[in-house]
Amino acid sequence: MLYFGSFKDIDTTKYYKVVLAVRHLQHPVKGDNVIHAPVLAPSAYLVAKIRKEKEAGTFDYPMWRAVFVAEYMSELIASVNAQKTLINLYKAGCEKDILVCCYCPDDTVCHRSVIQGLMQGRGRKQNNDVVVSDKDYSYFYDDFRRLVDYKIKQHQIRPNS
Ligand SMILES: [Zn+2]
Numbered sequence: 293m294l295y296f297g298s299f300k301d302i303d304t305t306k307y308y309k310v311v312l313a314v315r316h317l318q319h320p321v322k323g324d325n326v327i328h329a330p331v332l333a334p335s336a337y338l339v340a341k342i343r344k345e346k347e348a349g350t351f352d353y354p355m356w357r358a359v360f361v362a363e364y365m366s367e368l369i370a371s372v373n374a375q376k377t378l379i380n381l382y383k384a385g386c387e388k389d390i391l392v393c394c395y396c397p398d399d400t401v402c403h404r405s406v407i408q409g410l411m412q413g414r415g416r417k418q419n420n421d422v423v424v425s426d427k428d429y430s431y432f433y434d435d436f437r438r439l440v441d442y443k444i445k446q447h448q449i450r451p452n453s
Pocket of ligand 1: 394395396401402403404
């Protein structure tokens with residue numbers, strides 16, 4: 293099963309693997325089963341952009357939802373490595389307990405809710421509920437599919453890329 297949380301939820305004895313979905317590690321995290329997956333994090337460019345909005349006091353949920361989610365999804369779509377990692381994450385979650393985490397205390401304005409939604413949507417499609425959570429972010433999966441379809445139509449990406 294897949295679990296999502298912040299760094300305070302890290303318990304390397306409880307999970308088969310702990311995936312750190314952050315661009316840069318502020319401190320090393322000990323454990324043989326800890327995996328750093330910067331490919332699942334927003335780009336340095338996007339992280340800096342969010343930080344700037346936060347510093348200006350203009351960052352809030354509507355802005356995050358309207359601006360940053362689409363940009364983050366576009367980055368995932370553009371990265372073959374990210375796509376592969378997402379598929380592998382889903383497959384691994386079907387067999388073992390995996391925790392995906394990042395630094396943000398609040399997941400509602402954090403990219404991990406997008407990853408969770410992608411997993412929930414994929415699971416729903418395959419009748420396989422792999423995510424353990426009381427929150428349903430599967431609408432991100434629908435948004436993601438829509439964005440992929442749009443990019444195909446605009447010839448920005450090729451089908452099945
Ligand atoms: Zn985060």
